[in-house]
Amino acid sequence: MKRIAIIGGGVSGLSAAFALEKRRQAGASLEYALFESSPRLGGVLVTEWVDGCLLEAGPDSFLTEKPWASDLSREVGLGDQLIGSNDADRKTYILVKGRLVVMPDGLMFMVPTKIAPTALSPLFSARTKMRMAREWFHPPRKADADETVASFVERHYGSEMVDRLADPLLSGVYGGEASQLSVRAVLPRFAEMEATHGSLGRAILAARNKMAHAPKGPAKPLFTSLKDGMQQLVDAVVSRLPASALHSSTPVQRVQPQNGGWVISAGYASDQFDAVILAIPAQAAAELLGTASAGLASELRGIEYTSSVTVNLGYDRSVRACLSGFGFLVPRSEGRHMLAATFVHNKFPHRAPEDRALLRCFIGGARNEQVLQSTDDEIVRIVQEELGQIIKLKADPLFTRVYRWNGAMAQYGVGHLERLQRIESLLQNLPNLALAGNGYRGIGVPDCVRSGNEAANSVLLSVGLAEARPTGLAS
Numbered sequence: 001m002k003r004i005a006i007i008g009g010g011v012s013g014l015s016a017a018f019a020l021e022k023r024r025q026a027g028a029s030l031e032y033a034l035f036e037s038s039p040r041l042g043g044v045l046v047t048e049w050v051d052g053c054l055l056e057a058g059p060d061s062f063l064t065e066k067p068w069a070s071d072l073s074r075e076v077g078l079g080d081q082l083i084g085s086n087d088a089d090r091k092t093y094i095l096v097k098g099r100l101v102v103m104p105d106g107l108m109f110m111v112p113t114k115i116a117p118t119a120l121s122p123l124f125s126a127r128t129k130m131r132m133a134r135e136w137f138h139p140p141r142k143a144d145a146d147e148t149v150a151s152f153v154e155r156h157y158g159s160e161m162v163d164r165l166a167d168p169l170l171s172g173v174y175g176g177e178a179s180q181l182s183v184r185a186v187l188p189r190f191a192e193m194e195a196t197h198g199s200l201g202r203a204i205l206a207a208r209n210k211m212a213h214a215p216k217g218p219a220k221p222l223f224t225s226l227k228d229g230m231q232q233l234v235d236a237v238v239s240r241l242p243a244s245a246l247h248s249s250t251p252v253q254r255v256q257p258q259n260g261g262w263v264i265s266a267g268y269a270s271d272q273f274d275a276v277i278l279a280i281p282a283q284a285a286a287e288l289l290g291t292a293s294a295g296l297a298s299e300l301r302g303i304e305y306t307s308s309v310t311v312n313l314g315y316d317r318s319v320r321a322c323l324s325g326f327g328f329l330v331p332r333s334e335g336r337h338m339l340a341a342t343f344v345h346n347k348f349p350h351r352a353p354e355d356r357a358l359l360r361c362f363i364g365g366a367r368n369e370q371v372l373q374s375t376d377d378e379i380v381r382i383v384q385e386e387l388g389q390i391i392k393l394k395a396d397p398l399f400t401r402v403y404r405w406n407g408a409m410a411q412y413g414v415g416h417l418e419r420l421q422r423i424e425s426l427l428q429n430l431p432n433l434a435l436a437g438n439g440y441r442g443i444g445v446p447d448c449v450r451s452g453n454e455a456a457n458s459v460l461l462s463v464g465l466a467e468a469r470p471t472g473l474a475s
């Protein structure tokens with residue numbers, strides 16, 4: 001019987017546990033134990049119901065084009081609970097000089113793919129529009145080295161594009177800054193497009209032309225979520241795992257290699273396992289591995305994280321009239337605390353009753369981490385003040401909830417992919433150890449699910465159980 005430990009009970013660790021459970025049910029001779037420091041499982045996936053509204057404290061959805069979270073949902077019996085974003089209402093605004101300007105139709109991240117809406121949009125100055133036209137003639141360029149997203153975007157479209165689109169979009173996803181994040185790690189497809197086509201606009205057009213001949217299915221929504229919120233995924237996965245394998249309120253303090261396996265120390269107890277999956281933030285993994293491998297710990301410590309706060313505010317229905325679209329993004333140059341706001345009742349069905357409006361605001365990130373030092377009341381006051389200025393929302397909320405996420409968002413800095421290569425080569429010296437989580441190859445929920453699956457497969461292979469094929473669990 002092989003014994004595997006999983007450390008971390010967020011979506012990455014739970015996905016790894018579910019993958020192991022499938023192997024166990026398929027007959028593999030294995031047992032596993034998942035250790036989670038907090039009393040609840042799910043990590044940053046937290047859903048709360050208040051006054052008939054569904055509040056997401058962490059992620060509210062995931063990108064539909066990345067299949068792994070939807071696949072997991074189906075495997076745990078939630079196929080009929082998957083919902084798509086209301087893309088008919090999908091309009092996002094950018095705050096420009098204190099006014100909200102709608103993002104023009106046809107932008108793919110920051111690449112314009114439709115001429116008329118971009119040419120007519122007040123989002124960009126005439127100078128940036130000229131740059132967009134010139135970008136069409138950008139020569140192919142195979143970069144020798146990584147660079148920041150800001151310098152990449154600036155080379156193609158100029159600094160206004162960085163300020164008004166690239167930076168706010170990345171703040172929304174990573175809580176990070178375009179001037180720090182690696183283009184190769186964060187926008188790998190764009191880096192490839194530059195190498196092959198030069199112009200990003202031409203590259204996207206070429207890809208579209210190719211796709212035009214492919215058979216078309218029904219249009220998919222941009223975002224997918226679950227009817228009862230992201231917590232539904234956590235609860236469904238947990239319900240398919242044996243309770244005896246799940247150890248919440250059990251922080252692991254140390255993992256040490258011993259006799260070809262690993263000793264896990266949590267509190268006063270230690271236990272021996274054949275393999276370990278560390279599904280925790282890279283910084284936390286560095287703490288646990290300090291004595292096992294100083295080199296690996298140092299590389300993991302180099303992956304930085306930022307903190308953020310989400311604030312949910314519920315209002316009565318009269319507020320709905322002043323909010324159209326999915327929400328707005330706030331460029332750094334606007335000098336606000338807020339990074340973004342989502343009009344939740346517009347973005348997804350089943351989030352707020354007809355007589356309520358629900359907003360979710362983000363603050364913090366690399367731009368403003370000190371806001372985490374403020375009290376909840378101060379944070380709500382800041383958010384209300386800025387909503388008053390930006391969308392003229394003067395009504396008092398019926399309820400507010402503030403959620404703090406300390407060091408939860410990994411930042412893929414310049415050189416991140418090279419760091420991952422060094423980490424992978426250091427892992428060769430530490431058999432039966434795998435890493436999962438948002439610190440490595442994707443920060444979103446689907447990538448975290450994939451990372452958990454891959455970590456499970458990797459340790460199964462290393463302990464000689466990989467040949468037992470998964471059959472899926474009955475739902």
Ligand SMILES: Cc1cc2nc3c(=O)[nH]c(=O)nc-3n(C[C@H](O)[C@H](O)[C@H](O)COP(=O)(O)OP(=O)(O)OC[C@H]3O[C@@H](n4cnc5c(N)ncnc54)[C@H](O)[C@@H]3O)c2cc1C
Binds near residue numbers: 284
């Ligand atoms: C506010 C916010 C909004 C987001 N929005 C989206 C979104 O809309 N869509 C999307 O796709 N992604 C989103 N993300 C990103 C995504 O949710 C996360 O990257 C992902 O859920 C991380 O999962 P994880 O399991 O790797 O880490 P976590 O959820 O951080 O889980 C790690 C777990 O490890 C535990 N742990 C740490 N150290 C130890 C230890 N020593 N012993 C035992 N346990 C330990 C922690 O308590 C935690 O529960 C968002 C993230 C945040 C914070």
